[in-house]
Amino acid sequence: MSQESSAQQHLPPFDVPSVEEMAALLPQYAFEKLAAFGGMGAVYRGRQVSLDRLVAIKILPPEFGRQEDFADRFKSEARAMAKLNHTHIVGVYDFGITKEGHLYLVMEWVEGQTLHTLIQNGSIPVRKAANLAMQLCDALAFAHHHKILHRDIKPGNIMISEDDQVKVADFGLARPITGEAEENPFGTPDYVAPEILGKGAVDQRADIFAAGVVVYEMLTGRVPQQPRRSVQEFAPLSPRWDELIDRATHADPALRFQDVGEFRAHIAMLMNQSAQAVGVVTVVEDESKSRGAFKPLNFVWIGVAVIGISIVLGMMFKGEPEPATRRKRNSGESLPKVDEGVGKKVKKKVEPVVVVPVVEPEKKQPKAVPPVEKKTAAVPAAVPRPKPAMMPAMVPVTEPPETPLEAIMKIEDRDPELAQMVKDFGVEWAANREIEGASEMQSLADKYIPALQRSLSAVVPQQRDFVLSEISHIANHEPLGEPDPLWPEVLKTLRKAYDAQREAIEGRGVMAAEKMRAEQCELVLQKARERTAAGKDEAAKRAEVVAAELAKLKTAPSLSALRQNVAGATGVGNVPPTAAEPVR
Numbered sequence: 001m002s003q004e005s006s007a008q009q010h011l012p013p014f015d016v017p018s019v020e021e022m023a024a025l026l027p028q029y030a031f032e033k034l035a036a037f038g039g040m041g042a043v044y045r046g047r048q049v050s051l052d053r054l055v056a057i058k059i060l061p062p063e064f065g066r067q068e069d070f071a072d073r074f075k076s077e078a079r080a081m082a083k084l085n086h087t088h089i090v091g092v093y094d095f096g097i098t099k100e101g102h103l104y105l106v107m108e109w110v111e112g113q114t115l116h117t118l119i120q121n122g123s124i125p126v127r128k129a130a131n132l133a134m135q136l137c138d139a140l141a142f143a144h145h146h147k148i149l150h151r152d153i154k155p156g157n158i159m160i161s162e163d164d165q166v167k168v169a170d171f172g173l174a175r176p177i178t179g180e181a182e183e184n185p186f187g188t189p190d191y192v193a194p195e196i197l198g199k200g201a202v203d204q205r206a207d208i209f210a211a212g213v214v215v216y217e218m219l220t221g222r223v224p225q226q227p228r229r230s231v232q233e234f235a236p237l238s239p240r241w242d243e244l245i246d247r248a249t250h251a252d253p254a255l256r257f258q259d260v261g262e263f264r265a266h267i268a269m270l271m272n273q274s275a276q277a278v279g280v281v282t283v284v285e286d287e288s289k290s291r292g293a294f295k296p297l298n299f300v301w302i303g304v305a306v307i308g309i310s311i312v313l314g315m316m317f318k319g320e321p322e323p324a325t326r327r328k329r330n331s332g333e334s335l336p337k338v339d340e341g342v343g344k345k346v347k348k349k350v351e352p353v354v355v356v357p358v359v360e361p362e363k364k365q366p367k368a369v370p371p372v373e374k375k376t377a378a379v380p381a382a383v384p385r386p387k388p389a390m391m392p393a394m395v396p397v398t399e400p401p402e403t404p405l406e407a408i409m410k411i412e413d414r415d416p417e418l419a420q421m422v423k424d425f426g427v428e429w430a431a432n433r434e435i436e437g438a439s440e441m442q443s444l445a446d447k448y449i450p451a452l453q454r455s456l457s458a459v460v461p462q463q464r465d466f467v468l469s470e471i472s473h474i475a476n477h478e479p480l481g482e483p484d485p486l487w488p489e490v491l492k493t494l495r496k497a498y499d500a501q502r503e504a505i506e507g508r509g510v511m512a513a514e515k516m517r518a519e520q521c522e523l524v525l526q527k528a529r530e531r532t533a534a535g536k537d538e539a540a541k542r543a544e545v546v547a548a549e550l551a552k553l554k555t556a557p558s559l560s561a562l563r564q565n566v567a568g569a570t571g572v573g574n575v576p577p578t579a580a581e582p583v584r
Contacts, residue, residue, distance in 0.1 A: 025098040054109035065101035088139035090169040116155035129218040135166035137264035144204045153210035190223040205253040212248025259518040265548035425557040434512040437505040
């Protein structure tokens with residue numbers, strides 16, 4: 001149900017039936033209009049009469065229906081697609097073939113527009129682009145989990161609903177993920193991975209390549225050319241967006257993101273880092289504005305500062321109180337006579353109105369002054385003393401979002417649930433014998449040593465030391481040296497066979513580790529999605545950070561390994577392992 005081209009602006013590439021003709025071919029649906037068409041078919045908006053719901057009906061040209069192999073494959077893939085019940089994948093309700101030979105799919109109708117149209121209408125803000133990209137990754141992760149490769153990811157096949165929800169459509173080129181080469185390459189050239197065009201082995205990394213191109217197009221408004229121009233030429237973005245896209249669209253599949261969940265986690269982490277930077281900039285800008293604008297309120301704070309200085313100076317220079325005669329010269333008004341406690345009557349004059357009177361030393365504090373007589377009612381009221389809590393004023397600073405380093409370093413205190421998940425992952429990893437391959441390596445050694453011992457009888461005495469040294473290294477689990485030109489031929493042959501089997505064991509271990517790591521990352525990302533749905537955004541971001549850091553590990557998962565990894569990446573240095581986890 002893509003809107004690759006408008007039904008009103010272009011002629012269809014094949015003889016597209018009218019609404020009336022389709023109603024006659026499929027009477028169980030009430031056809032309303034021709035919504036879109038492209039090289040691979042046409043899409044109608046209609047209503048399923050039995051359930052009274054809007055649907056999209058896509059048909060393919062009749063020549064596809066006449067090809068028996070294609071029709072059989074279409075039906076099997078339609079059944080597989082119908083099982084992809086996911087929020088961000090267009091649901092498939094029915095499929096079949098008309099009496100005129102049109103293969104058709106009945107799908108969920110999405111009220112909105114394609115991402116292609118959205119991009120053509122103007123630039124997409126980076127935060128919205130990242131949100132759409134992560135939803136696309138969620139859809140692809142679900143499809144890949146069910147062993148389905150889309151093979152035609154592009155903006156025209158991505159629907160955006162009115163509330164900005166992604167719906168991936170057009171699984172017409174989908175295939176099971178087998179890792180086999182493509183006999184007949186399909187797809188849109190700008191989004192096709194090099195291995196598809198080169199008829200090489202194809203797996204989920206082909207969809208990741210296309211998704212990387214889509215991210216670039218959302219950020220820049222155009223598909224990348226060769227050499228690809230930086231996203232910074234089109235928008236004020238971090239150079240890390242270029243690094244992300246470079247990795248997602250690398251020509252060598254081995255150097256791309258190996259799992260779409262890993263791709264999503266890196267997008268989330270990049271947005272989290274951007275949010276922190278924006279928070280700092282906002283505080284700096286607010287502070288600059290407050291300095292630049294000299295408002296009447298500033299006089300109040302200047303007065304507060306003067307008061308503070310007066311109090312400090314008064315406490316520093318303790319001495320006799322200021323003589324009354326000196327104060328008398330400062331004012332022409334008189335105060336009522338007060339008892340100073342020495343039997344004299346002293347005339348005092350009114351101090352000028354100040355914010356706060358000078359503090360007298362404690363040991364010279366006079367007795368309480370009686371109430372002022374009515375004749376002094378004309379004296380202006382003193383300005384109330386400001387409360388200490390109000391001075392001095394600073395621009396309020398919002399606590400910045402949690403950084404990836406903080407999220408990992410304090411995970412046990414801030415998120416015990418995620419911490420326990422990581423610990424469980426470590427236990428699960430250790431229980432997987434295929435990853436380490438220890439038992440297989442021991443079995444190989446048990447075969448290699450006897451073979452070496454049997455070879456001694458065929459080796460001249462001068463070369464026996466080479467064989468005995470090899471036996472010693474294997475028996476003591478020590479690293480083996482490189483083959484020496486002086487080795488006997490039998491030892492060279494045995495070592496070559498041993499190395500080949502060892503590499504095979506290690507290869508299986510690497511594949512098992514990658515598979516388990518991807519599954520564990522997906523579990524954490526699923527937790528992040530659950531938290532997002534529950535409105536727990538900060539906790540969801542923390543889960544996304546943990547997933548991203550798990551994907552970077554080269555060792556068994558553990559809290560210690562995560563901390564060492566993130567500390568090294570940020571230049572903090574090594575951190576000690578937790579008490580609950582031994583160093584592996």
